[in-house]
Amino acid sequence: MDRMRDDDACPGALQVHQAADGALARLRLPGGMITAAQLEALAHTAIEFGNGTLELTVRGNLQLRGVRDTTAVADAVAAAGLLPSPTHERVRNIVASPLSGRVGGLADVRPWVTELDLAIRADAELARLPGRFLFGIDDGRGDISGLGTDVGAQVLDDGVALLLAGRDTGIRVAPDDVVTTLTTVARRFVEIRGKSWRIAELDDASPLLCGFVASAPAGATYPPVVRPPVGWITQDDGGVALGAAIPLGVLAARQAEFVAAIDAPVVVTPWRSLLVCDLPEGVADTSLRVLAPMGLVFDENSPWLDISACVGSPGCEKSHADVRAEAIRVVAEEDAAFSSGHVHYVGCDRACGSPPTGQVFVATAEGFRPVAR
Secondary structure, three states: OOOOOOOOOOOOOOOOEEEOOEEEEEEOOHHHEEOHHHHHHHHHHHHHHOOOEEEEOOOOOEEEEEEOOHHHHHHHHHHOOOOOOOOOOOOOOEEEOOOOOOOOOOOOOHHHHHHHHHHHHHOHHHHHOOOOOOEEEEOOOOOOHHHOOOEEEEEEOOEEEEEEOOEEEEEEEOHHHHHHHHHHHHHHHHHHOOOOOOHHHOOOOHHHHOOOOEOOOOOOOOOOOOOOOOEEEEOOOOOEEEEEEOHHHEEEHHHHHHHHHOOOOEEEOOOOEEEEEEEOHHHHHHHHHHHHHHOOEOOOOOHHHHEEEOOOOOOOOOOOOOHHHHHHHHHHHOOHHHHHOOEEEEOOOOOOOOOOOOEEEEEEOOEEEEOOO
């Protein structure tokens, strides 16, 4: 769809968005990774200064809504170690295979995430990236490359493919050159982007690849993944990861506190779910018995895995309806809308948060109508 505005108003922890229900602060989590202590700190912050919830985004980030004291939130985020660079806080947009290094995949890409984050923050030019520019690192399973990130690395058996806007460029790079290649492309985008926010908006993206030589056919894409990994997941090292879908991506602060109390690494996935990792079996069993009754979803057959929504009313002044209430009704009544696969409800034609596949329903004065895709 056509862009609604030319200026980049993407929110962060310092540049917040003034929504209908108060200020919104968005916290970047490169690779979706967050410690238990950091999650607990955010839960307390949401209770004290927000609406008491944490929202999971489709980029593996977290949001606080209804913020009453933006300075206090920024201070709390910084104290938790989640604001390492005020100048680059909105451009640390990195999604990576959430189970990498723990289950499957062709490589453990977590070190690349850390290295890329450091490289972004060390480059003054990259502070000029739009807040919507997205880096992607896929460990070979194809879960991230299907998201259509601006510049991505896809691990293959014989090297690492460079992707632009979700398409294989035919360029292969050595593992040691992945981070340098991604930042080089991003820096070139800053130079030529004009008013474009995303690489897909460029009329000609060829300058981004100047000097690189393709050694394989170009143009391949990866099918999008829309369902998160949920349930009891046995890690390659014998430990357990618990995958929990979060209905409509809204995690109550109390739920977050219980997740943090497990004292284990947490990954926020691009499918608005959580992975609680590296658990002994006994701890995993106890955690599952505590968290499931609290509303976290561990059942891969749950309808909550096939439905999503934008914030809608009353949080968004542009929304024509309470779309989350509609989504809850559909799940409760097992509405026939599920026959079309994944369903996403939106309050206006901007269709925020729409997944790459499935059916989108937009609110109108007469009800909800399907959107042609």
